[in-house]
Amino acid sequence: MMFIGPYKIGKAIGRGNFAVVRLAKHGIAKIKVAIKIIDKTRIDEENLQKIEREISILKTLDHPNIVKLYEIIRSERYIYIVTEYCGGGELYEYLIERGRVTEVEARRFFSEIVSAIDYLHENGIVHRDLKAENILLDKEKNHIKIIDFGFSNYQTSDSLLNTWCGSPPYAAPELLLGNVYDGKKADVWSLGVLLYILVTAGFPFPGDSVDKLKRAVLSGQVKIPYWVSVECSDLIKKMLVLNPKKRFSVKQVLSHRWMTAPHSARSASVILTKETFSPRTTSRLGNQSPRLDAAIMHYMQQHGKWTADQINEDVLKRDFESDIYATYELLCDKVRVSTNDANANCHEEYTRRGSRGSILSGKANVEDPKPLTISAHQLAQLGLSASPDCDSDDSSNSELYDDSPTGSMRNDRSAKGQIGLAINDQTYRGEQRRHTLCANENLITPEMLAQIPFTSNLHQAIMQQQTISALTRQLQPNAAGPSHAPMPGWYPTAIHGLPAGLSAVSTTDYTRMIPVPNNERRASAGETLLNQTLTPSTIEQLQQLVQQQPNENNDNVEEEGQGYLNKFGGKRNTVHGMSSTMIGPANPVPRHAPYAKQNSGERRSSWASTTATVQQKSNLERLYKQATQAQDPAELLLLPQLQKEFQELLLFNGVASNSNQYVVFGQRPHTVIGFSTSVSGTSTPEQQVRNNGDEKVKSLVSTLSFTHVVDELKNSLNQLQIPFEESNEVVYMEHEMRRLSLPTGVEIGVAVLPPEQKSHIEFAILSSDSPTSELLCDELINRLRIIDPNSVTE
Numbered sequence: 176m177m178f179i180g181p182y183k184i185g186k187a188i189g190r191g192n193f194a195v196v197r198l199a200k201h202g203i204a205k206i207k208v209a210i211k212i213i214d215k216t217r218i219d220e221e222n223l224q225k226i227e228r229e230i231s232i233l234k235t236l237d238h239p240n241i242v243k244l245y246e247i248i249r250s251e252r253y254i255y256i257v258t259e260y261c262g263g264g265e266l267y268e269y270l271i272e273r274g275r276v277t278e279v280e281a282r283r284f285f286s287e288i289v290s291a292i293d294y295l296h297e298n299g300i301v302h303r304d305l306k307a308e309n310i311l312l313d314k315e316k317n318h319i320k321i322i323d324f325g326f327s328n329y330q331t332s333d334s335l336l337n338t339w340c341g342s343p344p345y346a347a348p349e350l351l352l353g354n355v356y357d358g359k360k361a362d363v364w365s366l367g368v369l370l371y372i373l374v375t376a377g378f379p380f381p382g383d384s385v386d387k388l389k390r391a392v393l394s395g396q397v398k399i400p401y402w403v404s405v406e407c408s409d410l411i412k413k414m415l416v417l418n419p420k421k422r423f424s425v426k427q428v429l430s431h432r433w434m435t436a437p438h439s440a441r442s443a444s445v446i447l448t449k450e451t452f453s454p455r456t457t458s459r460l461g462n463q464s465p466r467l468d469a470a471i472m473h474y475m476q477q478h479g480k481w482t483a484d485q486i487n488e489d490v491l492k493r494d495f496e497s498d499i500y501a502t503y504e505l506l507c508d509k510v511r512v513s514t515n516d517a518n519a520n521c522h523e524e525y526t527r528r529g530s531r532g533s534i535l536s537g538k539a540n541v542e543d544p545k546p547l548t549i550s551a552h553q554l555a556q557l558g559l560s561a562s563p564d565c566d567s568d569d570s571s572n573s574e575l576y577d578d579s580p581t582g583s584m585r586n587d588r589s590a591k592g593q594i595g596l597a598i599n600d601q602t603y604r605g606e607q608r609r610h611t612l613c614a615n616e617n618l619i620t621p622e623m624l625a626q627i628p629f630t631s632n633l634h635q636a637i638m639q640q641q642t643i644s645a646l647t648r649q650l651q652p653n654a655a656g657p658s659h660a661p662m663p664g665w666y667p668t669a670i671h672g673l674p675a676g677l678s679a680v681s682t683t684d685y686t687r688m689i690p691v692p693n694n695e696r697r698a699s700a701g702e703t704l705l706n707q708t709l710t711p712s713t714i715e716q717l718q719q720l721v722q723q724q725p726n727e728n729n730d731n732v733e734e735e736g737q738g739y740l741n742k743f744g745g746k747r748n749t750v751h752g753m754s755s756t757m758i759g760p761a762n763p764v765p766r767h768a769p770y771a772k773q774n775s776g777e778r779r780s781s782w783a784s785t786t787a788t789v790q791q792k793s794n795l796e797r798l799y800k801q802a803t804q805a806q807d808p809a810e811l812l813l814l815p816q817l818q819k820e821f822q823e824l825l826l827f828n829g830v831a832s833n834s835n836q837y838v839v840f841g842q843r844p845h846t847v848i849g850f851s852t853s854v855s856g857t858s859t860p861e862q863q864v865r866n867n868g869d870e871k872v873k874s875l876v877s878t879l880s881f882t883h884v885v886d887e888l889k890n891s892l893n894q895l896q897i898p899f900e901e902s903n904e905v906v907y908m909e910h911e912m913r914r915l916s917l918p919t920g921v922e923i924g925v926a927v928l929p930p931e932q933k934s935h936i937e938f939a940i941l942s943s944d945s946p947t948s949e950l951l952c953d954e955l956i957n958r959l960r961i962i963d964p965n966s967v968t969e
């Protein structure tokens with residue numbers, strides 16, 4: 176079980192260009208949240224600024240149809256953005272599953288979307304990346320939640336913007352032309368596309384490239400199917416007006432007759448606000464100081480071990496970087512949702528009661544328990560258990576970890592007598608959906624399913640520590656190690672008593688997830704951290720541990736990739752953005768296919784540029800599409816051309832060609848690591864398999880570079896104080912193989928295979944051999960998985 180601060184971390188529920196999003200559960204409030212995890216080392220300064228802007232904008236927002244921010248957790252390497260969890264998935268998925276919706280339903284959804292955008296525009300904010308993938312539904316799939324403020328920005332009424340961003344099929348003509356633009360009107364254009372999609376399940380403008388799309392958009396023609404009502408058509412046309420000055424504003428959209436039709440869903444919106452919207456408890460209304468709910472404060476003091484003063488201070492400051500504030504808001508939301516009684520919400524309560532806060536301290540008063548909004552008893556009834564670690568309501572934990580209908584992972588593991596819950600990302604929605612990143616979904620095959628380590632809970636960690644200590648003693652009889660099992664209370668200290676690096680490694684539990692052959696290093700990094708046993712006190716220590724990996728060097732990885740590109744004509748299907756230009760991703764080429772199941776692997780990702788011309792971008796997109804969809808090996812020849820094109824673009828933008836930014840497409844070479852326990856120490860793993868029919872097999876195919884893997888293994892062995900001999904220049908299946916021979920008879924072979932040669936090499940571990948050798952192999956495999964969650968075992 177793994178924690179980030181007070182959040183128990185569960186399965187991955189989404190990926191973006193810069194982030195992996197995971198489901199999590201708050202330890203005290205027992206509410207599910209979504210945590211977007213950004214690895215700062217994987218993004219450039221410009222994108223980091225964008226994320227900071229996203230955070231600062233999210234902090235100001237408070238609207239029922241906009242995802243609610245709870246907390247920001249920062250570490251040296253990661254930023255964790257904790258928001259409310261929208262369990263109904265993306266509108267995009269909804270449309271794929273059901274096709275177009277009725278106008279009544281469309282009106283209900285659209286009203287909520289427009290209401291949120293109106294709120295943003297009223298507050299001088301433009302979203303700039305409205306698309307069906309960024310519109311989520313609540314658990315009941317009744318209400319809209321807008322997410323992804325990565326491209327949002329402030330816009331004063333008379334200013335214009337110039338950053339090319341968004342997703343082409345939703346981009347306004349002025350954006351496609353590369354002009355400066357009014358972000359609000361650009362949002363309205365995207366709203367027009369969204370309404371069109373809702374009522375037709377198709378895109379308004381045909382085009383499988385930006386060029387074609389641009390032509391279609393600029394033609395000024397939009398064909399609306401016959402089944403769309405006259406009023407709805409009229410509204411769509413008023414939003415899809417070429418001239419932004421003549422295009423509707425959001426206010427005009429809101430008052431259009433289709434929106435205000437009798438029996439329209441606007442009333443539903445009102446109901447939404449009244450019944451289910453949880454305004455920030457600490458929103459300041461008028462001049463009144465907010466007053467905190469005494470029962471919740473009391474509860475927090477009991478269960479969070481905070482003082483009343485601390486709670487007062489952080490909550491009233493609306494300190495998003497404090498777990499106190501998040502806990503308070505989550506508890507209020509829990510109470511609201513559970514009682515489903517608007518009168519029970521803290522917001523109304525403190526408004527009604529007014530404030531008698533201290534003028535001197537600036538702190539709000541906490542009233543006597545008597546007129547409590549929420550009684551402690553009520554809280555107890557809500558299933559808020561006494562112990563933050565105790566999952567009294569863990570019927571829902573299955574969703575946190577494993578949404579597979581069969582729960583097969585869990586069964587497998589219980590068969591092995593292992594402890595803990597499975598994370599089964601095989602059924603992770605993102606798989607059926609689209610990863611947000613630059614992956615070519617075609618390249619993701621079932622064979623590429625990877626296993627990544629699952630973190631152990633405290634008990635497991637201690638057990639594991641004992642096992643590993645025993646292992647270390649066996650392997651290194653003279654090695655000093657802890658002579659007794661650590662008590663739980665001093666667990667973090669005990670970590671230091673272990674051979675360096677052992678503490679974070681789990682040997683027992685794995686989860687499956689789809690490796691995404693792009694940006695996976697970003698996602699991996701997040702998972703690297705997540706797959707360790709974390710407590711607030713150990714997060715930084717563990718991050719340091721992760722960072723201590725000897726080859727945590729982007730440049731090396733990229734250089735290796737570059738070499739491979741030159742050698743094999745292509746590898747990862749990643750477009751590495753340069754500082755000023757971020758060319759998107761998975762399939763940035765717009766299309767006019769209706770949303771349909773067979774197209775669900777595609778995703779229109781967001782991309783932005785301040786300097787690249789539309790022409791340059793469309794060239795790159797065309798080449799990118801051809802290259803990544805290449806069936807014929809001859810088409811791989813496009814890759815160098817693509818590379819050249821991109822280099823030119825870099826030069827054009829004044830980026831030095833020797834910088835580390837370049838296009839990398841296709842797949843990385845597979846680095847194969849095999850573990851065998853040979854008696855002679857000389858036979859190849861393949862021979863082991865042939866020679867002994869009774870052996871166990873351990874193999875790992877990593878997406879990391881050959882040198883990275885070898886260095887990592889050597890580093891691990893050094894940390895474990897296990898001597899080894901390294902033999903170079905061994906050729907295995909015509910490729911270089913590095914061999915690490917251990918005195919205990921364990922042989923480790925590392926070989927590079929080209930992408931087309933996907934066969935995994937299997938390595939034998941003799942069942943008769945000492946279990947310590949097997950444990951050691953597991954340990955090394957786990958360490959590799961921690962730094963490369965996308966590695967595959969069989």
Ligand SMILES: Nc1ncnc2c1ncn2[C@@H]1O[C@H](COP(=O)(O)OP(=O)(O)OP(=O)(O)O)[C@@H](O)[C@H]1O
Pocket residue numbers: 188189190191192193194196209211242258259260261262265308309311322323324325611612780781
């Ligand atoms: N609060 C949430 N609840 C449920 N799922 C979420 C939530 N936030 C994000 N997701 C899922 O994660 C995906 C990626 O999140 P998000 O769009 O915020 O990342 P991003 O890096 O900004 O993406 P993009 O590359 O499209 O800009 C979403 O499309 C969605 O499926």
